[in-house]
Structure formats: structure tokens, C-alpha cells
Amino acid sequence: MHSKLDLHKHVSCEDIIVELDNCHNENILNRYLGRCNSLKAAMNDCLQAEFDINRKKHFEKSKEKRKKLEEAWKGMDE
DSSP: OOOOOOTTTOGGGHHHHHHHHHHHHHOHHHHHHTTTHHHHHHHHHHHHHHHHHHHHHHHHHHHHHHHHHHHHHHHHHO
């Protein structure tokens, strides 16, 4: 089970998060009887896709930083 998700951190998954919260709040038994499981699976898929996109962005940034750092090291050796 996820902790409370902040909507401002997961903008691309906002609709699904709101729907899941509404499903859970609609009736307390929805959570325990699995009536919201399809929404939870959709939310997990959305969060995973968002994570993959962010991981790729961070990897590209780190490659750029590493390239600049290696160029600086070259300059120091000369």
C-alpha cells in the first residue's frame, strides 16, 4: 500500500490518484474487498512510467556532468 501521494509531485498521475482516493473514501470496505484494485494497478503502472522517465532524464544529466568533469580533469593534466 502506498503512503499518501502528493499530487504536486506526481502531476501525470493526478487523475488516477484522485480516483483511487475517492474509491477508498467512498466506502471503507472497498479497500479491503479489492474493489479498487484495478485503479491501484493503474496507479502503480503510471508511477512506474513516471519513474522510468525521470530516471532517464537524470541519467542524461549525469552523463553531461561526467563529460564536463572529465574535460576539466584533462585541462588540469595538461
